[in-house]
Amino acid sequence: MFAAENGLKGDPRLQGISQAIRVVPHFPKPGIMFQDITTLLLDHKAFKDTVDIFVDRYRGMNISVVAGVEARGFMFGPSIALSIGAKFVPLRKPRKLPGEVISEAYDLEYGTDCLEMQIDAVKTGERALVIDDLVATGGTLSAAIGLLERMGAEVVECACVVGLREVKGQRRLDGKPLYILVEPRQLDECF
Template identity: 75%
Template sequence: MASQDDRDPRIARISSAIRVIPDFPKKGILFQDITTLLLDIKAFRDTIDLFVERYRGKDISVVAGVEARGFIFGPPIALAIGAKFVPMRKPNKLPGEVISEEYSLEYGTDIMEMHVGAVQPGERALVIDDLIATGGTLCAAIKLLGT
């Protein structure tokens, strides 16, 4: 495991640009607020650059962004690696024909939708989301991409 001194200095800049808000949206949660990262041009660029460096040349043809923070980070990553961007949204937000996938949340269920035909068989996809709690959103995204 790399020591702190061996880490890319961009990681520290990104980390320090993310505001931590205790007990939001409810007691016991340490909310990682990326809106402050978006205000820091260097940290925001570093974030995109790190993703691009990691995924460029990996034969990715689709960047799927999960609503809503995936819409912030996904498009610039997609453009930089030469992939198309596919939005994954909550129900009734996308016009036209969609496919849907229900998934479990910590307390209940939700549904994610994607346009029919947005992804073709054999395309390699990268999913961009802001966090993984139960993994339900990620699993739904993967199922939609494989449909």
């Protein structure tokens, strides 16, 4: 579900967020139109608006865990977690977390990868939100859901700043709701 379809239609914050994202053609490989959110992070208003929209949505939903996907989910997740009174759980690339971890491999649009989570990060029955910057195939979010559910958490929703209208891997999310702020911009929209 897109934010504009959920009560935010015409909200100027969404246009500001979209315009703050730089499009980098052919990165990391030919044919990819990379949606670079680092420019959004440099824009105080757009960054704040992004966090505020997520906080408004998740406040009052009894979420106790905000799980951020490395690395760009780390940029939004902690602020959201603090604002809604939840803990932040980092989902990291292999060999980045100390202690005992569980792993989940997944396919990317342009390769494969793996996420890990510390086994004591969540408890059975906790309500979790997964946050990342972008969803394309759904592979990363699917891996995040797998990690959290293996430890007994209930994934309430996945949230991304940018996402395709027809997420190619929506079926990979096992019916979990997906909340997206804006659609990817094309290079011709930047001029």
